[in-house]
Amino acid sequence: MKKAHIITIGNELLIGDTVNTNASWIGIFLTEAGFEIERVFTIPDKYDVIKQFIEKSVETADFTVVTGGLGPTHDDITKKAVADVFDCEMVKNEQVLSHIEDIFERRGFRMSESNIEQADVPTACEVLINKMGTAPGMWFEKDQRYLAVLPGVPHEMKYLMSVVVSPKLKKLFPGLEVWVTEYFKTVGIPESTLSDKIGSLDEFMNNGVEVAYLPGPAGVTIRIRASGADRTDAEERLREIKQNLNEKIGSDLYGKGKNLRLAEVVGKILTKKKLTIAVAESCTGGHLADEITDISGSSNYMKGGVIAYANDIKTSMLGVDEQTLKSDGAVSMAVALQMAKGVAKQFEADIGVSTTGIAGPGGGTKDKPVGLVWMGFWIQGNHFALNTIFTSNRLINKKRTVMVVLESVRRHLLGIGSYPYELKPHRP
Amino acid sequence: MKKAHIITIGNELLIGDTVNTNASWIGIFLTEAGFEIERVFTIPDKYDVIKQFIEKSVETADFTVVTGGLGPTHDDITKKAVADVFDCEMVKNEQVLSHIEDIFERRGFRMSESNIEQADVPTACEVLINKMGTAPGMWFEKDQRYLAVLPGVPHEMKYLMSVVVSPKLKKLFPGLEVWVTEYFKTVGIPESTLSDKIGSLDEFMNNGVEVAYLPGPAGVTIRIRASGADRTDAEERLREIKQNLNEKIGSDLYGKGKNLRLAEVVGKILTKKKLTIAVAESCTGGHLADEITDISGSSNYMKGGVIAYANDIKTSMLGVDEQTLKSDGAVSMAVALQMAKGVAKQFEADIGVSTTGIAGPGGGTKDKPVGLVWMGFWIQGNHFALNTIFTSNRLINKKRTVMVVLESVRRHLLGIGSYPYELKPHRP
Numbered sequence: 001m002k003k004a005h006i007i008t009i010g011n012e013l014l015i016g017d018t019v020n021t022n023a024s025w026i027g028i029f030l031t032e033a034g035f036e037i038e039r040v041f042t043i044p045d046k047y048d049v050i051k052q053f054i055e056k057s058v059e060t061a062d063f064t065v066v067t068g069g070l071g072p073t074h075d076d077i078t079k080k081a082v083a084d085v086f087d088c089e090m091v092k093n094e095q096v097l098s099h100i101e102d103i104f105e106r107r108g109f110r111m112s113e114s115n116i117e118q119a120d121v122p123t124a125c126e127v128l129i130n131k132m133g134t135a136p137g138m139w140f141e142k143d144q145r146y147l148a149v150l151p152g153v154p155h156e157m158k159y160l161m162s163v164v165v166s167p168k169l170k171k172l173f174p175g176l177e178v179w180v181t182e183y184f185k186t187v188g189i190p191e192s193t194l195s196d197k198i199g200s201l202d203e204f205m206n207n208g209v210e211v212a213y214l215p216g217p218a219g220v221t222i223r224i225r226a227s228g229a230d231r232t233d234a235e236e237r238l239r240e241i242k243q244n245l246n247e248k249i250g251s252d253l254y255g256k257g258k259n260l261r262l263a264e265v266v267g268k269i270l271t272k273k274k275l276t277i278a279v280a281e282s283c284t285g286g287h288l289a290d291e292i293t294d295i296s297g298s299s300n301y302m303k304g305g306v307i308a309y310a311n312d313i314k315t316s317m318l319g320v321d322e323q324t325l326k327s328d329g330a331v332s333m334a335v336a337l338q339m340a341k342g343v344a345k346q347f348e349a350d351i352g353v354s355t356t357g358i359a360g361p362g363g364g365t366k367d368k369p370v371g372l373v374w375m376g377f378w379i380q381g382n383h384f385a386l387n388t389i390f391t392s393n394r395l396i397n398k399k400r401t402v403m404v405v406l407e408s409v410r411r412h413l414l415g416i417g418s419y420p421y422e423l424k425p426h427r428p
Numbered sequence: 429m430k431k432a433h434i435i436t437i438g439n440e441l442l443i444g445d446t447v448n449t450n451a452s453w454i455g456i457f458l459t460e461a462g463f464e465i466e467r468v469f470t471i472p473d474k475y476d477v478i479k480q481f482i483e484k485s486v487e488t489a490d491f492t493v494v495t496g497g498l499g500p501t502h503d504d505i506t507k508k509a510v511a512d513v514f515d516c517e518m519v520k521n522e523q524v525l526s527h528i529e530d531i532f533e534r535r536g537f538r539m540s541e542s543n544i545e546q547a548d549v550p551t552a553c554e555v556l557i558n559k560m561g562t563a564p565g566m567w568f569e570k571d572q573r574y575l576a577v578l579p580g581v582p583h584e585m586k587y588l589m590s591v592v593v594s595p596k597l598k599k600l601f602p603g604l605e606v607w608v609t610e611y612f613k614t615v616g617i618p619e620s621t622l623s624d625k626i627g628s629l630d631e632f633m634n635n636g637v638e639v640a641y642l643p644g645p646a647g648v649t650i651r652i653r654a655s656g657a658d659r660t661d662a663e664e665r666l667r668e669i670k671q672n673l674n675e676k677i678g679s680d681l682y683g684k685g686k687n688l689r690l691a692e693v694v695g696k697i698l699t700k701k702k703l704t705i706a707v708a709e710s711c712t713g714g715h716l717a718d719e720i721t722d723i724s725g726s727s728n729y730m731k732g733g734v735i736a737y738a739n740d741i742k743t744s745m746l747g748v749d750e751q752t753l754k755s756d757g758a759v760s761m762a763v764a765l766q767m768a769k770g771v772a773k774q775f776e777a778d779i780g781v782s783t784t785g786i787a788g789p790g791g792g793t794k795d796k797p798v799g800l801v802w803m804g805f806w807i808q809g810n811h812f813a814l815n816t817i818f819t820s821n822r823l824i825n826k827k828r829t830v831m832v833v834l835e836s837v838r839r840h841l842l843g844i845g846s847y848p849y850e851l852k853p854h855r856p
Contacts (some may be wrong), residue, residue, distance in 0.1 A: 285721025
C-alpha cells in the first residue's frame, strides 16, 4: 500500500486557534484515493522545522502533502525551506506573476512587493497554478516519491487537490486500491458489552479489514473499512464481516451510515406505521423535541410536546395528579408514566414519551442523586417506565436520556424484547 | 519558554473521519497556561509507532499530552506502549477498579472482562482518576519531563486536563509567561457591520495584542489576547483595547467569556428581575427550550413550553384562533403574536415567546420562502413580533432563530431601543 504523510504548517493550528479541518479533508481525500495516511504532523512556521519534516517525509512516504505557510505575509518561509530540501534556487515564474497581476487588476487592488514575491518558486518544482488565489502550488519529485506544497486557505487547497493534484496521482499511482467504509450504529449497549457480544474480529482483520469502535454520548458506532482494486472488490472483502456484524449486533443495530441519526430511523418507522408521537419533557428540557424535529419531514409524525419544567405545568398541561407529585415527587415512576400518557391524550398522539430527572449539576439528594432519570412510555396503550442513573454532567445527561428514549421507542415498535442497557421496564 | 508536544492517537483522525478538535482544545489550554506548543503529531493505533513517538517527545518536550487509545476495546494498545517506554509492568489498580465498578453499579449495567482490564495500569504511573468515564488517565515523570496520557473522549479528556492535570502543571512549572484571552460576544450584528462600527484596531495590535473576529450561526465573537510575565501584566496590555471595544460595541455586547451562552445572560436578567418565561415553538421544534434549559438553575425562571408542530396543537394548547390560522396561515405575524401571548397565559409566565417559520429544506412557497421566520413576544404586556428570512439550511435556521429570540428578550428587558439585525417590530 502506498503511504502518505500530511504536514500542516502554522502557529494558529498549534495554539488551537484554528481547528485542523484541512488535515481531515486531505485524510478523507487520500484514503478514498487508496493511500494509507501514516502521519499527520502539525509544525510551526520555522525554517529549520519545516525543512527537517519535509526532508524526512519525502524520504519515507510515497506522497507528502504540505499545506500552509505560502501566504503573502512575512512569516512564510516554507518556499525557502522546500527549495533547500531540493537543493535549488528561487526563480521568478512569469506565468504565476501574470496570474497574480490578473487577479489584482480584476479586483482593482494595488499589488504590493510581497505579492510580487509570491511569483518566486524553487527551480526544482513544477508550478501548480492556483486559480483560487495568489499563492502557487508546487510539485516535486525525488526517487519516485512525490511532494505537493499547497496553500493553507481551505478552498484554495481543495481546488488544487481535486483539480490539479488528483489527476497526477492517478497517473503516477495506477491501480491504487479503493477504500470502502461502513458504519454500524447502536444506542443502549456499552462499548465493552458490544465488543464482548461481537467477539474477536481478528479473522477479518487478518484479511485486511480495519475495525474501530467509536463511542460517544449518542451511542457506539462500529466502523469497518477495506480496500480493493475497485469498489466491487473492496465490498467483497467487507461481505463476510458485514454479515458477521449484522448477525452479532442483531436488533441492537439501529442503522448504518456515518451521518445517520436515530431520530431519523424512528421517524421512518413512525411514518411506515402511520403513527404520531408527542413528548413531555422535564429534565431534557426540549432536547428530545429538538432532536426529533431536526429531521426534515418530521412534521408528518411529530405532533409536538410540552416542556413541563415547573411542577404546576405537569399538572395543568399534562394532567399529572397533584397528589402523586406530592407523595412520589416529580422524579418518579408514577409521574413519568402519567406524563407520557397525559401528553399522548392532550396531543391526540399514538405515542407519548416523557422524561423527568435530576439533570444536575445541582439538585441531587441521597435518594435521588444527580443523573437519576425516569422515562415514561405510552405506546398505543402499552404503558411502562424505565429508570437509570447517568452522569453528573447536565448536557450529557440530557443527550443520553434522549437517545435512550428514542432507542426504547424503536425497539418497542419493532417488537424487540429488550430495552437499552438491559433496563427493566416498570409497569403501573 | 517551556515546550509542549501533543500526540493524538487514532486511525479515525488519520483518515479524516474525526476532526481533531482535541488537539485544538489542548492547544488553547496549554498556550494559555504559558507553554509553547512545538508539535502536534497524529499517529495510528500501532504499538511501535506509539512507543517511538512517546519516547521521542518525552526526551525533547517539557510536557507531553497523549490522547486516545484508552477505551475498553481490542484496538487499544497505548497502555502497553507507554509501559514499555517507562520499562515497567502492568498492575491492576484497585482504586480504578472500584471506580469502574461504582459506575457500572450506579447505572445498573453489567461489567465485562474488558472493563476489568481497564483497571490495569503501568506501575511507573500516577493514576489520574477519571470521574467522567472508565478509562483512567496516567501521569509519568522522567528527568523533570512530564507525560499525561488521557482518554480520547473529549469530555473525559477536558475534565482530566482542567481538574487534575492543570494544578500539577502550575506547581511544576511556576513563573511561565501567561496568556490572557478575552472574548466579546454579540448576536444580531453582522461581522462587517460590527467591524465598521469598531474601526481599526491596528494601534493595539502594534502593541502586541492579537485580535480575531469569529463569526458563526450563534453570533460574532471578537477574541483578543496578550501575554505577560503574569496575569496582571498581560491584563494591563489588554486594558486599553478592552476599554475601546466596550465603548464601540456598546449595548450590542451581550457578555464576555469563551463559553458564555446568551441563554445564561438572559437567565441572569430574568432572575434579577424575578421574571418567568415560557416558550411556544413551531419551527424551532424544542431548540429554544433546549438552549434555555442547558443552563443549570434555569428551573428557577423557565416555566416550560409547548412545541406546537401540528396546527391543531396551536389551537388546543395555545389558544390560537382557528380563523386566524386559516386566513393568515401558521407562519404569520398574527399567529406568532397569539402563540406568545397564549403560552404566557397558559403557563402563567411573565414572558411568552414564540417561533413559527419554514425551517426547510422543503415546504417553501413564493410568498413564504424557506427560511422565513416570525417570532412573537409577550413581555409583561408588551406585544410585538419580528420577522426575517434566514437560510435554506434547517439546522442553521433553528439555531439563528433561537439566538435572535433570546437576544430580543435581552434587549427588551434592558431597555435597549434596537432589535437584532435592526429588525422592525410589528405590533398588533
